[in-house]
Amino acid sequence: MKKMAPLRMEPVQLIFPFLGGLILLFIVAPLVGMLLHSSPQELSETARDGAVTASIRLTLLTSMAATVICALAAVPFAYILARKRFPLQQLVNGIIDLPIVIPHSAAGIALLGIISRGTLIGDMAGRAGIEFVGGRAGIMAGMAFVSVPFLINLARDGFAAVPPQLEKAALNLGASPLRVFLTVAVPLAWRSILSGLILMWARGMSEFGAVLVIAYHPMITPVLIYERFGAFGLKYARPVSVLFIAICLIFFLALRVIAQRKIHAEG
Numbered sequence: 001m002k003k004m005a006p007l008r009m010e011p012v013q014l015i016f017p018f019l020g021g022l023i024l025l026f027i028v029a030p031l032v033g034m035l036l037h038s039s040p041q042e043l044s045e046t047a048r049d050g051a052v053t054a055s056i057r058l059t060l061l062t063s064m065a066a067t068v069i070c071a072l073a074a075v076p077f078a079y080i081l082a083r084k085r086f087p088l089q090q091l092v093n094g095i096i097d098l099p100i101v102i103p104h105s106a107a108g109i110a111l112l113g114i115i116s117r118g119t120l121i122g123d124m125a126g127r128a129g130i131e132f133v134g135g136r137a138g139i140m141a142g143m144a145f146v147s148v149p150f151l152i153n154l155a156r157d158g159f160a161a162v163p164p165q166l167e168k169a170a171l172n173l174g175a176s177p178l179r180v181f182l183t184v185a186v187p188l189a190w191r192s193i194l195s196g197l198i199l200m201w202a203r204g205m206s207e208f209g210a211v212l213v214i215a216y217h218p219m220i221t222p223v224l225i226y227e228r229f230g231a232f233g234l235k236y237a238r239p240v241s242v243l244f245i246a247i248c249l250i251f252f253l254a255l256r257v258i259a260q261r262k263i264h265a266e267g
Helices: 011-036 040-047 050-083 089-101 104-115 120-127 136-160 164-172 177-188 190-205 209-214 221-232 234-266
Strands: none
Touching (some): 040 234, 050 089, 050 177, 050 190, 050 221, 089 136, 104 120, 104 136, 104 209, 136 190, 136 209, 164 177, 177 190, 190 234, 221 234
C-alpha cells in the first residue's frame, strides 16, 4: 500500500489567514478594550441618563427618517443609472461619490451655505415651519448627505444584475414602465436595495462632522460623546460609546437576520 504524501501548506495559505487575523484584531481589539474598561455600574448609570437615552433615540430616528425619505428618490435614480446610458454618466457617478471623499466637516459647511437662514432653501423651509440650523431637519440633511451614496451605489448594482430581458418581456405583455419597475426590477434587486438601506442608515447614525456644523443641538449621540470627552474626559465618554455601539449592533444584526431569513424562505 502506498503511503499518503504529507499535506504541504503553501506559504500563501499561511500568510493570508495571518494577515486577515491582523485586520480582524485591529477592528475588534479597540472595541473589546473599551468594553473591558467600562464597569457594569458605569454602563448602568449611563443607561439611566436621560440625556444619553434622548440622544440615542434622536440618532436612531433621524437617521432612519433620512434613509426612508432619500430612498424615495435614490432608488428610482439608481434604476436610471443602471438601465440608461446618457452623456456625462461617468461624471454623474463621480458626483454621487463626492460625499464619501470630502471631509465631513467641509460637507457641513457646504450644506450650511444652502440651508441656513437667508438662503432660498432656508427661507422656504422657515416659512413652512422647518428649521435646518439647530433642528432635526438639519441633522437629517447632514446624515443623508454623507450616507446616500451607499444606497445609490448598492441599489444601482442590484438593478444592473437584473436581466433586462425580463423587463422587456413584461413591457411586451402590456405592463407600464412604472409597473415593471415596481413588480419586476425592485423585487429582483431587493437584496441590494435592502443592503443599501441598512448601510445608509448605519452610516447616518455614525455621522459627526457634518451634523456638528449644522446642528450642535439637539445632540445626536456622536456629538454627545464628543462633548462629554471634551468636558469631562475619557471616563465619562467611554460608557456612552459602549452603550451606543451595543444598541447599533443590536439593530444592525436584527435587520441582517430578518433579511437572511427572507432570503432562505425564498430559496
